[in-house]
């Protein structure tokens with residue numbers, strides 16, 4: 001069973017009088033454990049597609065099935081629950097809370113999950129900060145960290161809830177080449193060792209080369225696919 005199924009999804013936005021078609025009849029299935037890149041020029045629909053998969057936005061038509069659950073027509077609470085338990089998010093601008101330390105940022109998404117008691121929260125925070133190589137920086141605030149280190153905190157935060165799928169919207173766009181490559185290698189290692197499915201968007205050819213599967217998007221439609229061995 002595919003972990004993500006997008007079936008004939010279209011997304012239209014109304015901009016004043018004008019209708020913008022961000023996605024047009026897109027169908028794609030992603031299997032558990034894939035390390036998949038959505039590639040395409042600016043405005044092609046990558047973020048819109050990630051937002052559909054992430055249950056952040058709803059499709060105008062078509063079906064979105066995440067981990068076997070059809071999310072079409074679910075209410076906001078059900079979608080929030082699915083997001084909290086199944087999905088992790090990494091953003092190009094890191095989106096860390098500036099007044100919280102690295103460890104508090106990683107702990108943040110766990111606070112509202114009742115099945116994770118405080119001791120387990122602490123254990124996970126230490127484990128994932130170590131995994132991203134930032135154990136020594138637990139007490140630092142984002143402003144005291146480099147861009148690459150901030151993105152590592154964001155990766156630890158995304159993983160803390162044990163999501164099956166991590167979505168990353170241009171995770172290297174605000175990083176220099178070396179830090180960006182480090183972030184991609186870290187994501188790949190986690191994908192290899194933990195089996196977490198990663199779906200990320202990019203228009204950087206070097207990042208595309210690291211994906212196991214490349215899904216090309218143009219003008220809101222899938223126009224090609226490549227599988228890297």
Ligand SMILES: Nc1ncnc2c1ncn2[C@@H]1O[C@H](COP(=O)(O)OP(=O)(O)OP(=O)(O)O)[C@@H](O)[C@H]1O
Pocket residue numbers: 013014015020021022040041042043044045046047048049203
């Ligand atoms: N909220 C919105 N209202 C109106 N139009 C939108 C909205 N969000 C996206 N669009 C339009 O939908 C199209 C696809 O946008 P999207 O952000 O998905 O592209 P993208 O491939 O992620 O681009 P980039 O690489 O620049 O981030 C664009 O034409 C964009 O202007």
